[in-house]
Amino acid sequence: MRKLIIFGGPGIGMISASIAKDLGYYDVIGFLNDEIKIGEKVGLFQQYPVIGNSMDYLNYIEDLDVDFFIGYVGMKKEKEVFNKIINFKIPSNRYATLIHPSAIIPKGYCKIGHGVLIAPLAQLSPDTIIGDNCILLGNSFIGHNTVLDVFAHIATNAVVGSNVHIGKAVHIGSNATIKEKVNVGDFSLVGSGAVVLHDVDVNTIVVGNPAKVLKIKE
Secondary structure (H helix, E strand, O other): OEEEEEEEOOOHHHHHHHHHHHHOOEEEEEEEOOOOOOOOEEOOOOOEEEEEOHHHHHHOOOOOOEEEEEEOOOHHHHHHHHHHHHOOOOOHHHEOOEEOOOOEOOOOOOEEOOOOEEOOOOEEOOOOEEOOOOEEOOOOEEOOOOEEOOOOEEOOOOEEOOOOEEOOOOEEOOOOEEOOOOEEOOOOEEOOOOEEOOOEOOOEEEEOOOOEEEEEOO
């Protein structure tokens, strides 16, 4: 059984820990977190210790039995978080890909990168491409011929139509819908329940039905 270290904590971190446990071939040894004190426990029912801050992965990188998972999202600091993780000196094949057995993936028809999380009942259509370190939460749907760039996050029940391009470090909120043939620019955020009918520029927050620009991020 391989060992797994998760960057993060409550929320996405615990979701990834639970899926890793369900898969049965990872022993989660702890979290790396920059805000929770070392030694404190994460989780209510299953608990895992914080074993260091994010840069302490360097203490484990030489152990080839250890894999890593990026278990957090950027939200309004997408670019900051993205720039942080791309500077980690972790080989791509050391990022754990965590796909729940109930996820619906057409075998042989999709390309899935390293360090990807696909939660229970998430569904991919044929000819989808999922970049490294993407997160797809429960019941999310990705339409055919759609591309998710690296570190994109698709929240619960979100629907991404066909022939869509989701840029790097984009966050698509719960219950949002992205119309077919739409491009969502890098580091943008689509609010919960938003219905996106047109392209979204980079560094932009859109909300509502139909989605409108709320803010251009600095």
